[in-house]
Amino acid sequence: MPGEVRVVDRPESESSYIRAISKGLGITFKHFMHADKPTQQYPDEKWELGPRWRGTHRMAVHEDGRAKCVGCGLCPTVCPVNCIKLIPAEDENGERYAAVYEIDEFRCIFCGFCQEVCPVEAIHLGVHYENAEYSRERWVYDLARLCENDHPVTALWDPADPSSE
């Protein structure tokens, strides 16, 4: 029904052509001359990540290079997306270690529960995000790769203010 067309009665200053066009050109010209652009030249300039950034995992190691993991099985249990695969084993001294420890970074939601639950502070999330790969298999990080990662670990809470977690 044509009677329901809503007619907005605009003042001439709003519906004029020349003024609107010159104003628009003025605005674009102002931006054109504006040298300060927010663009970050990414591969050349990188982000400054916060200390609580949760990214690629890393495994803490002992001084002799062994992983700190004792294979207790808490992290695969707490993991909400089931992305950690752990097969524990025991050596001749009776010390438990992780025979297989793999994290699928595709499945991981970077919640940080594994780091929080770890009794020996072995597995950590890291302040790191550049993990592009050429194949899907490369996204499953084995223990050796986790130990090799050397980016800073995530601070899950501010050490100066622990109650604010």
Add this chain to the structure above:
Amino acid sequence: MEAVTGTAFVVATILKTIVFFIILLLGVALSTYMERKVAGFMQDRSGPNRVGPLGLLQVMADGLKFILKEEVTPGTAHKKFFILAPALALFPATVLFGVIPLGSPLPTPWGRVDMIVADVPVGFLYVLAIASLAVYGVVMAGWSSNSKYSFLGGLRGSAQMISYEIGLAMSLVPVLMLAGNVEMPVLVSMQQSFAAGPATYGMWFILPLMLSGFFFIVSGLAETNRVPFDLPEAEAEIVGGYHTEYSSMKFGMFFLGEYFHLITTGALISVFFLGGWDIPFWQGDNIRVLADGTVIGDPTWWKTLLTLVAFTMKTTFFVVFFMFIRWTIPRFRYDQLMDLGWKVFIPALMAYIMLTAIAIFALDAAGVPVGLRFSAALFGLNFVLMLIFLFALDRGRLVMGATARTRAVPGVTAATASEGD
């Protein structure tokens, strides 16, 4: 100095053709790059800057991409015309560039070489004739694709380009009345001032024929099919318009054709209204060749170079100006476009041609000699006319907004309409 003749003429013409075509191609390549940079800067971005220094090799990367992409010809398309259309879209703008004088005559040991590929005696009539051919590329592409979107785009394109061609041609009538000649080099020299020879106007035609220049710039913009006159493409409504079905380098040719048109339009505006290759406020570059072959002025090679630079700067100014318009103003509605063409430009131009003719006749009758005073008087008249025209256009009376259109529906008034809220 005599013009080159015989073998030297043939060699000079071939060299000029090659050099000017390379200049045009480089200009096109640079303007695609410049468009992205300008658009980027206007939107607070940096534009292309990863490929090569300052992103300049982006142009090469694009060309390579166009050639390497898969070429799809729709099964139901009319093959012959489908292949012919992109070539036709590219052809007119390229051929037009041949009649544009790019600089002052160059003296060589073999004679004088005019900086124009083909100094055709029919001058801008040739320009108008060839510019009309541009519509065939659009129509042919739209029809031969056998796609609804392409067809709609082709129809829109033909309607739009034919409408604005009239404005384009009519806005040159005052130039013709003033210059009394259609040859492009004569048009340039008429805008300069000379100590000897027939009298000239000594002023760029944009001043004594301001309104004419305004109409020519807007109609020229409409002829290039760029925003805000990109109804034939209108990617929001009809996908890509006439080039929806094109891919690979065939699409690339439409894409490049747009930039060829852009540069040619900028160059034509410069010749008709900004004194061509004339350098402002300097009389040393004022060189002209009279019909009997006498050269007035002193041609040297560095003057040719300087005037070439001046011409390039004028053309670049318009190219950048059109880019600014493209990234500022949204597309017209189709009825607004047609209203502007047929209900505003054509009647206004008719009235303007009448007024200019009367003014020139009156000035002649009053005994004002052709020269600075003559053009100053015309400038005064044009300034007033321009103000009146802009005032009328600005009040929204000539191109109606949606409000006025709704009110025109019988039985629906603003009052009954607002009851529906």
